[in-house]
Amino acid sequence: MIYPSASSLILLNVLFFIWADTVFGNVKPFSAKGTSTTTxxxxxxxxxxxxxxxxxxxxxxxxxxxxxxxxxxxxxxxxxxxxxxxxxxxxxxxxxxxxxxxxxxxxxxxxxYLSSQVNELMSWVMALNADMSRKPIDVFPHRAVQSHGLDCSDIKDTIGSVTKTPSGLYIIHPEGSSYPFEVLCEMDFRGGGWTVIQKRTEGTVEFQRSWSDYLDGFGDLSGEFWLGLRKIFHIVNQKTDSFMLYVGLESEDDTYAYASYDSFWLEDEVCSFKIHLGRYSGNAGDAFRGYRKEDNQNTLPFSTFDVDNDGCNPVCSYQEEPIKSCSNFSEKTGWWFSQCGLANLNGIHRFTRKMLSTGIRWDTWTMDDKPIKIKSVSMKIRRTYFK
Incomplete structure (x- = not known):
């Protein structure tokens, strides 16, 4: 067995202390002071x-x-x-x-305010109606228009001498009339100058009218119309001229006939516009005068359902039927009736393509002794001594 030497032991002790110092020098000793720091x-x-x-x-x-x-x-x-x-x-x-x-x-x-004005106007209207009922006056207002002449014959004479005058509507102002009015003039038919006073073609305008309507006229001058008794009176009663009447008739089978009178005029409204006719000519017969004395309608007054002047007093007979009013018998139309007579160009008119039911009468125009059914009719007047 070998024992180390003293020098070796001393060296080992030195190395041990160096290692221990190194190791424990890095560790902080635990103490109360260190604990306080941590806390x-x-x-x-x-x-x-x-x-x-x-x-x-x-x-x-x-x-x-x-x-x-x-x-x-x-x-x-x-x-x-x-x-x-x-x-x-x-x-x-x-x-x-x-x-x-x-x-x-x-x-x-x-x-x-308007109500008071209306009441005032109504008072004026009632006052005017009272005045009109007391005396006959012209109810047409004067229109500020320039007339073309006294009648269609006068227009044809004056304008036609310069240029061709076409048929159509014109404004006339006859002598004695207080107002001008519009008429239909035929300027090509039989020399022209005709003033149409009645025209019926298809029954579109009803002729079942009162006395006032027949006085003033009704309908459309471009279609069917009645010119009016007052206007007709003013035309045919001009002082220096006389007028003729032409009645044109058309049947349902498109045949034509006419009746012409070389003189035609009316008495005034006081005499209910009694008709006066001159000599007859034509091919339809003189239905105005008829065949018997009681059929004669010449010189008879105009009559309507509300102004009865037909002479049936108290009754008259038509086709052995008693009649009190010819106007009512002809469905309230107006005409110059003489116990009804044979003519009534204002009778009821209903015409279709398949059926004709008419009260337009001109019973002297016959076929096989039966009156021909009339489809259309017109009445025209012209100056007798037309240029």
Whole structure:
């Protein structure tokens, strides 16, 4: 066995102390002082955490206070706006009611004024009607138009000498008439100058009329019409002229006939426009005079259902049938009746392509001893000594 030397042991002890110093020099000794240090650090850490929590809580408080205030302000602002809107609506409703009330008051005042005006006009109308019932006057207002002549013959004489005068509507102002009026002139038929006083073609215009209608005239001058007794009277009663009458007839089978009278005039309204006819010519027969004395309608007054001048007093006979009124018998049309007679160019007219039911009568125009059914008719007048 070999024992180390002293020098070796000394060297080993030195190395051991160096190693021990090295190892334990890096380790801090545990002591009360060291424990205090560690505790302080932990306390500091805990205190920092608490401070952060306190700061966070304060920040939350700082945030919550303004948010609640802002919400409160918005709520107050909404309430303020709602109050303003409500007040505005109330004020608008009040002003609207006031405006409507004022408008209604104004309208009521206007209606009261118009009502008073209407009552005044009605009083004037009633006064005028009373005056008209006391005396016959011309009811046509004067129209501020320039007439073309005294009648269609006069127009043909004056204008036709310069240029060709076409047929159509013209304005005439006969002698003795207080107003001008429009007529239909035929300027090509048999030398022209004819004033048409009656025309019927298809039955579109009813001739079942009262006395006043037959006085003033009715219908359309461009279609079917009756010119009017007053107008006819003024035309044919001009002082220096005499007139002739032409009656044109058309049957349902398109055959034609006519009756012409070389003199034609009417008495005035006081005498109910008694008709006067001259010599007859034509191929339809003289239905105005008829075959018997009681058929003669010449010199007879005009008659309607409401102004009866037909001579049936108390009754007359037509085809062995007793009649009280010829106008009512012919369905309330107007004509120069003589116990009804053989002529009535204003009789009821109903015509279709398949059927003809007519009361237009000219009973001297016959075929196989039966009166021909008349589809259309016209009455024209012209100066006797036409140029």
């Amino acid at each position: 302080t650090a932990e306390v500091t850490s805990t205190t920092g955490t608490k401070n952060r929590s306190a700061n966070s809580s304060q920040e939350k408080k700082k945030c919550n206070v303004p948010c609640d205030f802002q919400a409160k302000m918005l709520s107050e602002e909404k309430k303020y706006m709602c109050r303003n809107l409500q007040n505005s609506l109330v004020e608008y409703a009040r002003s609207t009611k006031k405006m409507i009330r004022n408008m209604m008051d104004d309208h009521q005042s206007s209606l009261d």
